[in-house]
Amino acid sequence: LCLASFLMLFKISFSTEFSGSTTLINSGSFIVRNSLWGINFLRQWWDYSNRQLFSDQEQFDLLYSFLSNQEKNKTAAGNTAVSLKERVVILDASRINTDPPAMTKQTRSNQVLHLMVKKLSYLFLYCLNSF
Amino acid sequence: MVTMMKIVIFLLFLLVGQGKEYQPSLQVFSQNRKIWESFVRCDDLSSLHSKYDCYQDVSLELETVLNNYHKTDYGPSNARIGILSFLTMNILDYALPGIAVNLAFAINNNYYFKILDEDNTKEYAKELDFYDFRWNKVKIIELALSRQKSVVFRDWGEKIDYIMWIDADFIFLDLAMKLEDLIHQFPLSHFLASAGSIVLSFVFNVI
Numbered sequence: 001l002c003l004a005s006f007l008m009l010f011k012i013s014f015s016t017e018f019s020g021s022t023t024l025i026n027s028g029s030f031i032v033r034n035s036l037w038g039i040n041f042l043r044q045w046w047d048y049s050n051r052q053l054f055s056d057q058e059q060f061d062l063l064y065s066f067l068s069n070q071e072k073n074k075t076a077a078g079n080t081a082v083s084l085k086e087r088v089v090i091l092d093a094s095r096i097n098t099d100p101p102a103m104t105k106q107t108r109s110n111q112v113l114h115l116m117v118k119k120l121s122y123l124f125l126y127c128l129n130s131f
Numbered sequence: 132m133v134t135m136m137k138i139v140i141f142l143l144f145l146l147v148g149q150g151k152e153y154q155p156s157l158q159v160f161s162q163n164r165k166i167w168e169s170f171v172r173c174d175d176l177s178s179l180h181s182k183y184d185c186y187q188d189v190s191l192e193l194e195t196v197l198n199n200y201h202k203t204d205y206g207p208s209n210a211r212i213g214i215l216s217f218l219t220m221n222i223l224d225y226a227l228p229g230i231a232v233n234l235a236f237a238i239n240n241n242y243y244f245k246i247l248d249e250d251n252t253k254e255y256a257k258e259l260d261f262y263d264f265r266w267n268k269v270k271i272i273e274l275a276l277s278r279q280k281s282v283v284f285r286d287w288g289e290k291i292d293y294i295m296w297i298d299a300d301f302i303f304l305d306l307a308m309k310l311e312d313l314i315h316q317f318p319l320s321h322f323l324a325s326a327g328s329i330v331l332s333f334v335f336n337v338i
Contacts, residue, residue: 023327030324097325111305
């Protein structure tokens with residue numbers, strides 16, 4: 001089990017290292033207004049695509065992209081309501097979350113700490129402690 | 132493990148105490164004095180589960196106080212904010228210090244605070260997605276804001292203006308941080324989140 005977790009950790013390290021991709025938001029913390037728009041946005045986020053294929057953050061990206069394109073079409077047709085960027089605010093990475101890894105990027109001015117514990121790494125540490 | 136938890140809590144309070152912005156309001160402390168006393172008593176309990184249950188009781192006590200507080204002092208400057216999180220009992224050992232600090236943050240700022248788990252969300256078992264627990268935050272907030280009264284959320288849909296979701300491994304370091312300040316910066320916003328970041332190689336840190 002320990003050997004397997006060790007190998008899986010390496011596999012994960014390679015996959016993340018070469019992908020270099022990121023999602024729009026870190027959903028470890030977020031604020032939602034109690035409004036019809038806010039609740040509808042959550043419903044769309046939940047239902048938009050396939051929860052078994054995409055993580056919550058990936059599906060957020062898909063929905064955001066869809067709504068953004070929808071807005072462009074509406075703007076082209078002359079409809080100028082409140083923009084998506086004003087309704088969905090994406091803050092600096094460390095404003096209400098942690099810019100990972102906290103071990104190297106956390107500063108004294110940061111007001112919050114999100115540890116972002118990885119299950120596999122936790123298992124690996126557990127294995128190390130057991131020897 | 133208990134000693135480690137105490138060290139973590141001590142270090143966190145030390146870190147907060149040295150922050151330049153941390154100026155606890157004596158007025159707020161005296162208003163919630165009974166809750167602070169209940170909160171501190173939780174630390175005397177020996178087992179993890181009894182402490183967790185104690186913090187749940189304190190959060191209910193806080194809710195009652197805030198219901199009365201907002202009846203008289205509610206206005207645009209003091210939005211009714213609820214902090215919500217979810218944990219599974221297998222991570223209670225490392226999540227509990229964070230729960231204690233986050234509850235202290237909620238008491239200090241007059242925010243509602245609720246920790247959900249597999250037990251108190253049973254009424255939503257059919258609606259949640261147990262294929263991937265990370266997804267459930269989206270549904271849980273939608274359910275919390277729905278106007279239907281429930282055992283766990285009571286009447287949050289009617290009395291809460293904003294909900295902040297936090298993962299179980301999330302900790303507020305600055306107990307004086309005002310979420311209202313952030314919300315008022317973006318008056319047209321309905322959803323606020325921090326940007327995602329490129330994940331660096333985690334394994335080298337572990338090794």
